[in-house]
Amino acid sequence: MRICVYGAGAIGGHIAGRLARGGADVSLVARGAHLAAIQSNGLTVQAHDGTHHSRPKASADPRELGPQDAVIVTVKAPALPDVAASIAPLLKSDTAVAFVMNGIPWWYFLGHAGPHRDMRLPAVDPGGALEKAVGLPRTIGGVVYSASEVVSPGVVHSEHGNIRVILGEPDGRISDRAKAISAVLEAGGMPSPVTPEIRLEVWAKLLGNLGNGPICVLTRRGVRDSFADPLLRDAARRSAQEAQAIAAALGVTLPDSHVARVAGANMAHKPSILQDLELGRPMEIESLFATPLHLARLTGTPTPQLDLLVALAKQAARAAGLYPEIT
Template identity: 30%
Template structure:
């Protein structure tokens, strides 16, 4: 398949590396030092499931030069969504599918303003990783699970086959992608808010009684917001969320926590900030998410490095 990775960070880099090794035609869209390193030295993936070293890859900062592809994996940070969505338009042909694996619940709507809605496929990614240095992606372990829509779409069927061939990509289609997106949203907002505000990996938060109460409160507020929005969590969700967190390596922090630590812009407005706004609109109290949003708002645009 011809696949473009729009946003070649932890998620896009992982998928692109695995699929490239399997022989698929992959173009990585990136920028800055990360792009320069990939052009010069290729891309390295460090993973407990097996390392990948791609010495020669196709990498660009100009999507218009790529041409039509079968799949665009849309994995940019949420604050870059509008600009990136406009940039992918030249890569979208009549049979292209744009698979969004962003955080939050707004990606499909954003993309559908610029790409025909029938070609946009929502998705939720459960994978933890980061850019170790330009040209080097680290997958820290835990799940590599991706849930996407398009259950009866032949192009998505071909993508599923490609992922099975590549291995170590747990891609599966679901009938109700909206519910999958909301489940990820509630789970991630709690994990992201707690690890960011508490400046800690997940295991100390789970084992400290007061910190655990804060994490649980963030989760429960998200559940209440989701229910009020018409997307209640399924029975047993509380235990499911805890199992997701417990399966992560002990020191794992959310991508927002890592961005905060390194002075980069935050996805705050689309995570705890979105919970805060939705709670206000729906009449659902969200004191924990509001605390995360207000406490981190000073750092939302990046530039201020923290230690810890």
């Protein structure tokens, strides 16, 4: 199975390493020093089950990689317009494209039953570029849990064994194409359940992103260090409860155990949005923070704490030149 990972950073690199270990013909779209190192020395993934080395084909130009059976998009949300502009050479008529990312996905309401059916989200798909370039029929939703970091060019370190990639069709089918990608990942040592409720999984991950992301951006510390203050741990719980309420207003019921998981988090890992702030990279504020709050306003869901924390996190991003100033 020919699978291209588009965006081989920490998460994409880990997924690519697992796909190669599972027997796929893997290629990567990457850039910079990370790309150069992979081209010269291959890709190394340091994980709980050992160190895995592979030699995938890698390029900054999808035209050099050719048509694929599947593409797994793992870029950060601000890079999606670039994906839309350049993904075409990777696509055959039946190529599946799995968007394995954080935040509210561009396809969330397309074909979805309910009062907001087919509503577009221009903040996460400006101009409908992804819908035009990829389209809903090709699209598979994805959620990833993998505390990973690029520790040096070509080398990805995964902090612990609680890893998984959850895949699901937007229309709720358990499709052969999703099962095929899942089988390769699982053969490579990464659990990959296929779910009929991918939107529920999107919100389950978002509870953590909203619970710890704004707080860690403001403290500039990882989850464990931030939550050492009981007041901040309680604030994370309240943020997760507000996110739970937004999901419920959209018809997604998350059990209270998901909120408890966020409040009980004890990992040293820094959320990716904090890593981006520290490294001066574009931050996923729109998909992780702003769009969920837009949906809160759309559904009339009160989110007073998230409103404040996200406003402060935006100011921290503005101070670093990573978010537009208020005009």
